[in-house]
Amino acid sequence: MKTRLNICDGNVRILVINWVQTVCLGAFALLISGCSMTPPKTFTFQADVPENFTVTGTGNYIPAPGETCTGRSGKPFRVGRLHFKPDQPKTAHQVEFKVPLTDNEHGCSSVLHSLKLTIEGRWGPGREHTSQESANFSISDETSQPASTPQVFKGQCQWLFRTMGPYRYIVKIPMCRALNANGDMEKRMIGGRLQRDQLADSTVKLVLSVAKIEMPYYKGWWIETPKGWKACTGVWGTQNEEPCTKPYKFLESFKMPDGRDCTVYPNCTEQEQ
Incomplete structure (x- = not known):
């Protein structure tokens, strides 16, 4: 025997209405969720x-205007950080990673404030034979004229040696x-100002070279001779x-x-080579 459901019944009518409302609210929540999961705009950093x-990077993010971001301690935080490390070099001498312009950690919106680069060089056979230097880029909210794409910055590293x-x-x-337009090494650090309104989907590039000549870390502590650098001693009796x-x-x-x-650097020995 078949049973027919009378949708005109009052109780059934209420159930149908509630079911329709639930489906609609679920669809609306899914739509909103889909919007919130939209990937943030990024730019490509290439070196x-x-x-x-x-080269690796650290992005410093601050709360967006009108936002309050809460850290794990429950107190508002001023700066959040994201770390960028290329998984695989694009080529043997090129690295690349994406930098988001916004971040949504701690339940709030934050915006990129600056990008710090860590430049790491290896100078010996072991893993411990590495040293680091840094470069910094600030993010400006000032409107600006369109810049060339990619934006290219040039720098050079010089090895300084010591015992x-x-x-x-x-x-x-x-x-x-930093290197100037003539290719000369300047006193200022590598870096500069990046315009926020020009960064989305753009490329910022660093061209890094290394000086052929190495110099002593402490000026006046080594004497250069025809055979190489010799380290002085004797002033403090050590x-x-x-x-x-x-x-x-x-x-x-x-x-x-x-x-x-x-006895001399970098030739090691003072004998004729």
Whole structure:
């Protein structure tokens, strides 16, 4: 025997109405959710790097105008951070990553305030033989004239060497600075100002080179000779690298990163090459 449902019944009518409302609200929630999940606008950061160098980034985000962002402590926070590390180099000497212009952590909207780059160079055979330098880009909200695409910044790193530790191992520190239009190294750090209204879907590029000549980390602590740099000592009565004073007294030896005992840098030995 078949049973026919009378939709004109009052109770059934209420159930049907509630079901329709639930479906509509669910569809509306899905629509809103779909909008909130729209990927943020981004720009591409790209770096051409010398051999044994790489670049990673840290984006600093601040609350959007009118927003209050709450940290884990329950107190408003001023700056949130996202870290960018390329999974695979685009080529052997190029790295690339996407930088969002907005972020929605902590249940609020925040906007990109600045981008810090970490420039890391390897100078020896071991994993510990790496040193870092930084570059910084600020984000400006001022309206501006259209810029060229991609926006290209040029910089150069110079290795500075010194001895360190009781065994006087050579370590190297990169000093990275901006290059001017003539290709000369300036005193200012690598970086600049980026216009927010020009960044979406654009490319910002850093072309990084390395100087052919290395210099002592401490000026006046090494003497350059025809055979190479010699480290001075004797001022403070230690066997370590110290300021040069006449009559010059030099370290008996120091160690290269690969463990060799040397008397001059970078040739290691003062014998004819």
